[in-house]
Amino acid sequence: MKNGTEKASTAREGRDRNRSGDSRSRREFLRGLALGAAAAMFATFPAPRYASAEEKGGSKVLIVYFSHSGNTRRLAELIHERTGGRMAELRTVTPYPQEYDAVVEMAKKEQKSNARPPLAAPVSIPAEARTIFIGYPNWWGTFPMPVFTFLETHDLGDRTVIPFCTHEGSRFGRSERDLRRLCPRARILKGFEVRGSRVGQARGDVETWLREIGMVNAG
Incomplete structure (x- = not known):
């Protein structure tokens, strides 16, 4: 049986491990936001071919995404160029702050409270949409909470659902x-x-992936 000193030491070690793990998660989240902002400044993309893409995918493909720094939006555009369909961005009634520490803490607080931030505009899913891409940055190990809001207020039924994600590790x-x-x-x-800092170089990898899952022809 442990004496009082041993119990106190064990408790301190547990707290230290928890703080260390939380600190690592916070650093990774913060690094992702910082690199995302840098990538948004310097990455260049040809103008998306929205008109031809719409004709190609029609209303059978829907690309739903949440983006804070712009990296996930750019990834959604790369997918849209090849699959067509319609794009729908998830925006919250209360925008997330741009300042890094502030958005880190807000995202962490929302996850801990299991929040469901209300969306600024409804996203309609056409009945004929049989394939739905879901895009998001990895915040604290999973979706940002607005993605939970969307998924819990829309029954995707037996459709084909395909996730895509930006992250920093x-x-x-x-x-x-x-x-x-x-x-x-x-x-x-x-x-x-894909790492958010590499979205600008991801076109070829996106093309390969879409071919692998049968979303574009090998043609």
Whole structure:
């Protein structure tokens, strides 16, 4: 049986480990936001071919995404160029702050409270949309909470659902597991993840991935 000194030492060690893990998560989240802002400043993309893409995918493809720094938006545009369909951005009634420490703390607080931030505008899902891409940055190991808001207020049924994610080292985290839990009847295909700082060089990888999952012809 441990004496009082040993118990206190064990408790301190546990607190130190928790603080260390939380600090690492916070640094990674903060690094992702910083690199995302830099990438948004310097990455260049040809103008998306929205007109031809719409004709190509029609209303059978819907690309829903949440983006803070702009990296996930750019990734959504790359996907849209090849698959067509319609794009829908998730925006919250209360915008997230641009200052890094502020958005880090806000995102962490929302996750701890299991918040569901209201969306500024509804996203309609056409009945004929059979394939839905879901895009997001990895915040604290999973979706930003507005993505939970969307998924819990829309029944995606047995549609094909495809995740795509930007991050700075944590890849999908547990977001794929959360997606399967929230869309239990959906056919979930292999997703795509890329560091936010590399979105500008991801066109070829996006093309390869879309071919692998059968979303564009090999032609």
